[in-house]
Amino acid sequence: MNDTALLLSRLQFGITLSYHFWFVALTLGLSVLIAIMQTIYLVKDKQIYKTMTRFWGKLFIVNYIVGVVTGIVQEFQFGMNWSEYSRFVGDVFGVPLAFEALTAFFIESTFIGIWVYGWDHFSRKVHLLAIWLVAISSNYSAFWILAANAFMQKPIGYSYQNGRLELADLSAIMMNPYLIYQYSHTVLSGLLTGGLFLMTVSAFYLIKQRHKNFANKSFKIGVVCAMATTAMLLLSGHLYTQYLVKAQPMKFAAMEAIWETTAKAPFSIAAIIDEEQRRNRAEISVPGMLSIMATNRSNSEVEGINELQYKFYSEYGQNNYIPPVGILFWSFRVKVAIGVLLLLLSAYCLWWQKKRHLALKISLLKGVMIAMPLIIVCHTAGWLIAELGRQPWIVYGLQLTEHGVSKVVPVTYIWISLISFVSIYAFIALVAMYIMRNIIYDGPETLE
């Protein structure tokens, strides 16, 4: 019975988290881009930038609201499904969450109303300040949320007292090296999502030959943003992974499906993984590549899953410490492949944008339109790696996931809530997409 409850709770949390992040990522990036547009409007005083701000703002708010309502679920779930975890780490983990709510979300949700409904009530400068505050505080709130997550990945700044973790050093939690890698990666991916969103919708207009001036200007902002961020994202992803080699070797080994510790480890492009036998049945690999990627040296050793399992076993006692290797392995490959693809796509778009022949490249524009689903796959894969790679730990090295789940919640309740949440999420996603589609079809409110 407890196993079912654990599995369902994990499913519910994972689904809510991924779903929440699909919308949040866009909020993070798009808010900054809209703030930039409005700043240009204030400086240049050209109507087109106001049209842009208003139009993207309309789409932004639809996306924003879904992010907010799922955020409440996210917060309440810690207590509802993971009460033992909450008891164990609440003293430390709750602090960044409370900081997020107090210092970031409070401001964000106060000023979002001012920005969306206050076009006529406030002076232009105050109104601009409102969107900047929304943009900054949403990205700032991501910092605290990820600080909480980074604590689960790499516990730091705590002391073990009275049978639970207690806060010892808040600045250590803020300066967690894991957080630095994770935060830069997340914020950049948010910006990339925002840029791709601008590109996708503008590409649609360019294909349909509508609102050309508007679409060109938006596309330009989007493509510059996407180009810059994909390049930086690949770099930050690389550094992040190199950091994992030291911080969470098990996660890294599972991502690469390296079972035995090897020097000059090969990088597998594809592999048939046999998790029960703990080996790869077949693989296509580049010899020595992984060692170079992981440590910049070709002859360095990469620790394998089996050795790490033995190490954990001697340190923490009998258990299976191996995360689901297959999912991690493939998620990582999908993520990298999409990243490279998006880099090429945005570089190619930028090239044609510079040549001013973009509108003629219909097939390229059609290609741009699939970027949005791809980035969502990418986000999901990223979170799967981050969270599944941590298993079986809920707090790395300190608490097992199975010990964190609520003891008193009957399985029936979790079944009901899981099914309802999933169907509600699906329904709301459909509604949001339908409304966004209508807004896009209607076009920016004024004709050019």
Add this chain to the structure above:
Amino acid sequence: MDFNIICFGLFGFLLLGYLILEGLDYGVGMLLPFAGKTELEKQVIINSIVPVWEGHEVWLIVAGAVLFASFPEVYATLFSGLYPALFLILVTLIFRGVAIELRSKERSFKWRKICDWCVFSGSFIPPLIWGTAIASLLKGLPIDGDMQYSGTIFAVLSMYTVSLGITLTMVFLIHGSTYLALRLEQGLDERFKNIGLQIYRYIFIVFLGFFILTITDTSTGEKTLAVITLAMSFLILLKGSRLLKNSEYMLSLLASTSAIILIYTSIIIALFPKIIVSTISPEHSLDIYNSAASQTTLKIIATTMFVVLPIVIGCQAWKFYMFWERLSPAKLEMKKLTTTLKQKNKEFIKKIELAKLFSETIKEIVDALRSRDGNIIKNLKPVYFKALFRHAKKSNCLRNIKQALDQKRRTD
């Protein structure tokens, strides 16, 4: 300094802020499908909360996070114990939030009707559940020695707890209708005044029942201060109904606000220093010491709140002030008309400019024809050329040009 007390007080303040501010929106939301007779009226009603509701709901989120950080045991016990209740709140709040924001984004009648009912259920169910849940903290929940909830969800339900749920819902209804009477005009203020008075008539019966049950069912009677506070809230409500009758909306709103504060305070006083009373054994109760976080955490949270809360309250008050205007269907219609007029105006200006360009083009052509230099197209400026041929299909101008050219050829 006892940071446990400070943190509990500040958490209480956050929850109170949520009840007062969201109470307003809940009241308005509950009235939305019934009180608005036309679509325009409904829009006016919902417009009174649309820019501010999110800034109100955030108080709940902040209260939850602060509870998590400063009293993790309470957070864990309560949220896992009352799983189905919180689940219901979450579901209704999801639908409500989406409905409020997206209602105006679709024109169809059906969509708006669905949204109205989503807003209604999201405004009706949460206060009912919160009221019941808060009352059950005082009435007692089956908490065992491991601080685990060891009963079914039905342990929450009793005459007393439900009566607080109903009372709270009704106070929110009064709160909302008084607010609407204050914000609206053009006859709508009278309507909401009457609705408010109607609810006042019933609330006294419910409140009396709640008062009696409080004394008989809970330990409130042991603390005179709590009883006095509760009695005062009754008197304030009486005064509120009098004020509403005299159309003193602002003061009446203040009265309903103070009623919420007093009811809430009386429960907190009765509880203190406990947070959840255990029905199994008094020693198992969770209080502000055995369920609290470490002193370091409490200190950090308390200091942050002392810095942040004044700023946030200032910002929200300023926002309220800036959005403060009396709303009415006529004004809304006017606004909509102005927007369409502006849009039409813009389109007209564009059309006039195009017409100007067009006439200039024609003039150029005629001039070129007159000068008989033979090369008409070359003389045209590229702008005119573009304008001419883009719109040529729509008008018969192409034919005119052809005719002109033919004429020229003939004369040549």
